[in-house]
Amino acid sequence: MTEPALETRDLGSVAEPLLVFGGVYSNLEAFEAIEKVARERGIPASHMVHTGDIIAYGADPAECAGKLHDLGCPAIKGNVEQQLFDGAIDCGCGFDEGTGCDLLSVQWYAFAKSRVSDALCRWMGTLPDHLTLSMGGVSIRVVHGTPSQVNRFLYGPEPEAEFTGELDNVTEDLIIGGHSGFPFFRRFGARGWLNTGAAGIPADDGTARGWYAVLTPADGGVEIALHGLEYDHEQTIAKLRAAGLPEPYAVAMQGGPVPNRDTLPQALQARAGKRLDFAVEKMKARTLASAS
Numbered sequence: 001m002t003e004p005a006l007e008t009r010d011l012g013s014v015a016e017p018l019l020v021f022g023g024v025y026s027n028l029e030a031f032e033a034i035e036k037v038a039r040e041r042g043i044p045a046s047h048m049v050h051t052g053d054i055i056a057y058g059a060d061p062a063e064c065a066g067k068l069h070d071l072g073c074p075a076i077k078g079n080v081e082q083q084l085f086d087g088a089i090d091c092g093c094g095f096d097e098g099t100g101c102d103l104l105s106v107q108w109y110a111f112a113k114s115r116v117s118d119a120l121c122r123w124m125g126t127l128p129d130h131l132t133l134s135m136g137g138v139s140i141r142v143v144h145g146t147p148s149q150v151n152r153f154l155y156g157p158e159p160e161a162e163f164t165g166e167l168d169n170v171t172e173d174l175i176i177g178g179h180s181g182f183p184f185f186r187r188f189g190a191r192g193w194l195n196t197g198a199a200g201i202p203a204d205d206g207t208a209r210g211w212y213a214v215l216t217p218a219d220g221g222v223e224i225a226l227h228g229l230e231y232d233h234e235q236t237i238a239k240l241r242a243a244g245l246p247e248p249y250a251v252a253m254q255g256g257p258v259p260n261r262d263t264l265p266q267a268l269q270a271r272a273g274k275r276l277d278f279a280v281e282k283m284k285a286r287t288l289a290s291a292s
Contacts, residue, residue: 023198052078137285
């Protein structure tokens with residue numbers, strides 16, 4: 001059977017700051033906090049980008065999907081959006097069979113599927129698979145997992161060849177991905193890979209923060225800033241527990257261990273519980289980077 005062609009939507013040249021976030025994961029309080037950040041920074045919805053998986057572990061799947069629809073910001077399908085549109089019986093996250101997250105996903109996916117309307121599921125199916133844009137002369141492709149696979153996990157510490165093999169499939173200077181839920185930025189020569197982390201669940205760094213990124217045009221390139229997201233996580237946890245959703249997600253949202261810690265790359269397991277903070281990075285347009 002021939003796989004359907006990926007739909008890519010081009011946003012053109014962007015000359016103002018862009019707020020990029022993903023993995024809201026049915027966490028309404030985190031989504032509201034993202035909107036507050038955008039308002040405070042003067043970033044309109046047209047300059048907010050969601051990298052997929054608006055729905056997952058939390059108690060407000062319909063509310064989050066509806067908010068994304070009404071916000072009208074550029075957004076792509078994650079594996080969860082695709083699975084709900086297809087009427088699939090599981091989330092298609094790519095968890096190894098029998099792992100903690102594989103077993104827990106059965107519960108939250110059934111919960112979400114029972115609450116999201118057919119109309120919202122159809123709308124999620126209209127979202128593109130990838131977005132492209134340029135900023136400061138840097139060409140950018142926004143994907144969910146990787147350019148080749150919507151549910152491929154790349155957490156950051158993997159060998160360089162794991163990333164360059166994906167970069168070889170596209171022409172853009174910078175890939176922005178989601179799915180794994182862990183924020184990072186890595187360089188590969190004049191090219192780069194950014195994961196903005198998940199807005200709706202912490203990155204196993206001992207805090208309750210979610211994550212997002214702001215990209216800002218700079219002279220001959222783009223500045224990349226990863227930010228922790230503070231929100232009313234206690235309210236999120238209370239609603240999750242009241243809905244009877246899996247307790248390991250409540251523990252993670254308090255800053256405890258994430259349910260998939262034992263399946264993560266060793267480097268991430270070693271730094272678990274240690275607070276993450278990132279310096280602002282700058283990527284030059286590839287022609288300038290090559291000349292410098």
